[in-house]
Structure formats: C-alpha cells, structure tokens
Amino acid sequence: MQTSLPKEFLQTKEGLKANEILRSCVHCGLCNATCPTYQLTGNELDGPRGRIYLIKNHLEDQNDGSVGLRHLDRCLTCLACETTCPSNVRYGHLLDIGRKHMNQAINRPLASRIKRHLIARVFARPYLVRAMLALARLARPFLPQDLATKIPARPPASRALAAKSGAPKLLTIRGCVQSVVAPQINQAAAKVLERSGIGLEEAKGNCCGALSYHLADTAQAEKTIRRNIDNWYPGLAGEYQYFVVTSSGCSSFIKQYGEIMQTDSHYAERAAFISEHCRDLSDLDFAQGTRAVKETRSVAFHSPCTLQHAQGVLGNIEGRLEDAGYRLVPTTDPHLCCGSAGSYSLLEPGLSTQLLENKLDSLEKGEPDIICTANIGCLMHLQSGTRRPVKHWIELLV
Secondary structure, rough: OOOOOHHHHHHHHHHHHHHHHHOOOOOOOOOHHHHHHHHHHHHHHOOOHHHHHHHHHHHHHOOOHHHHHHHOOOOOOHHHHHHHHOOOHHHHHHHHHHHHHHHHOOOOOOHHHHHHHHHHHHHHOOOHHHHHHHHHHHHHHHHOHHOOOOOOOOOOOOOOEEEEEEEEEEOOOOOOHHHHHOOHHHHHHHHHOOOOOEEEEOOOOOOOOHHHHHHHEEEEHHHHHHHHHHHHHHHOOOOEEEEEEEEEHHHHHOOOOHHHHHOOOOOOOHHHHHOOOOOEHOOOOOOOOOOOOOOOOOOEOOOOOHHHOOOOOOOOHHHHHHOOOOOOOOOOOOOOOOOOOOOOHOOOOOOOOHHHHHHHHHHHHOOOOOOEOHHHHHHHHHHHOOOEEEHHHHHHHH
C-alpha cells in the first residue's frame, strides 16, 4: 500500500511504525473472512481492510476522524485478522495508533466521554467494583430478569497466597475484576502448581493497564504500567522466576509492556524484562498431577482471542483437560470472538450480544456439562447468557 504520511509524523517512532504497517498491507481482503464485526454488518468499513484505509486517510489528511473513529470503536481488537493475514500486517498496533490520533482530533459527545471515563476508572479499582456489585445484588429482586442474571454471584471467601519455603516461586496479579468476582481462580492455580512444588504469590497492584490503553487513554495506561514495573521488577529480578497470569487478557497486555514503553528511557529496559518474563498460565510448563475422576464430564472450551490470536497459544488447555479425564465436545467457529473484549460489551452492547448468542450456540451445540475459558472477561460474558456453569479451566484441574 502506498503512503504519504506527513514528514513531521514520519520523524517519530510512532509514525515510522504506522508507515511500515500500512505499507505491508496488500489490501487482499482475506482478513474480512475472519473478522467478527464484518461478518455481522457486511460493511467494508467494519472490517480490518476498511479500518486500515480509514486510519491511513486520517494520518495523511488530518481529517476530523469522527466517521472513522466510529468504525474503529466497533473493532473488538480480537486480532483474528492478524492470524489470517498472509502478509503479517500488525493490525493491532496500527489500530492503537489510529484510535489515539482520532481521539485527539475529535471531541466526543459529553455522555460518551463520561461513560468511557467511568469504565476506565471504576473497573480498574477493585474496591469500587466490590461496592458496585454489592449495590447491584441488593437491587437484583427489583431488576428485569435479563439484567438480574448478569450480576455475578458472590464468590467464596479467599485467602492470601503464600509459597512454601524453599519452593521455586512465581508472581501473579490479582486482577481488577477477577479479584472481586472470581478470586478462586488464583487459588485454584496455586493448588495445582503446588503439586509440582511451585509456589504462587500475588504481586502488589491489581490492574495491568489494558482497560485504559484500549480506551485510548494512553497517559493513564502508562502511569499504571510504570507503577506496576516499580512493584514487580525487584521480585522478578530476584526470587521469582516468572510473572504468570491466570487471565489471558492481562497476560497478553503485560507481554506488550516492552513495546509500549520503548521510548521511555527510564522504564524501557525494565518493561522489556517484565514482558520477557511474563507467561500465561496455559503456556507454563508444569506437571498438573492426577485428578481423582469420579465421572467423565463433557466440556466445551472457548479459547479467548487474547490467547489464541494475540499470544498464539493453541491446544495447551484442551490437552490438559483431556489428560485430566474430561471429554471435550467439538465447537464451530472457535476462532470467533465471544463479544466480551474488555469494555466492548458495555460500549457496543448490540454487536456484543449478537456475538455472545452466536458463541453460545456454538459452545452448547454438543450439550456440554461445563463451559470453560481462560479469561475473566469471557467467563463473565458467557455466564451472563447461559444457565450452564462457566469456569476457568484451571478450576477443573483442582
């Protein structure tokens, strides 16, 4: 693809990156075949190829970006297009650049700005999530049924994780929402890892910064990243072997710290170190031990986009579940997003609901006893639309 980006923009690292990505695209359109939003709307501008043109035009012509940003907002950032693209176009990185510049060029309506600000601030703070859910549970009897079923049940009480003395130790993150609605996930991970003589401890801090970053609030995201680096680096450079994460959305983003902070002379090296030492739990080498199987139960597994597309981890979880005695039921279109996508289900409820219904049709077709996944956002989103239990995969290995 030919480009003519402004010279002053090309003199920046961001401009060079955008130019390189744009020029790598041969506009073949194969990406549209696996794009969830294009499949739903049939609109070229709701597919990766169309969005790339919108970003290119904005960066070249400095137009107001209002029309383009609407179509960029509809993107799930699932990266299915990247795994399909024969030219290895780094669409996700270009999308982050496009969203940032279009957001700076327009003035969103006040209601939209307030909503996005609240999502970024509230859901990144567990104490606010806890208070919000407590109020929601009190109001549940008075809410419409379809809304009441979306409120997560109160989780079991949890305890602080502590590794045994002398055991190899891993560090993990509690998570913003996960620490409130599903603390049992980290507890389960600690129990399973303990069988292999591996200790798991939770790091200081909850939020990885992904929520703010994908809402184009890069300043807040980088502030969070710097705070996390200050908290995590001393341990990772010392007694902890890896930073292992139980939610694939967080592990995917932490692996990007090095690239996000590469122009920050004070944090670039440590950010890269943390990214290099970050592992998703599903990609960690450990012996899961023997699970006492009372009966063979069927499981439908949903692989989050942040696991299969962003991190390229395929088949690990399915293999572990089968080794533990579960029977995996086949699903259709496993590459398609469930519609959760961080804050997407709150900002684009119409498209998100359609994707959820399609995904549940696929997962429930084989009549599984359990649905499982590897990301807290997917877990909550799927559970909101089905009566079948939805679990994190590590919970099935305890």
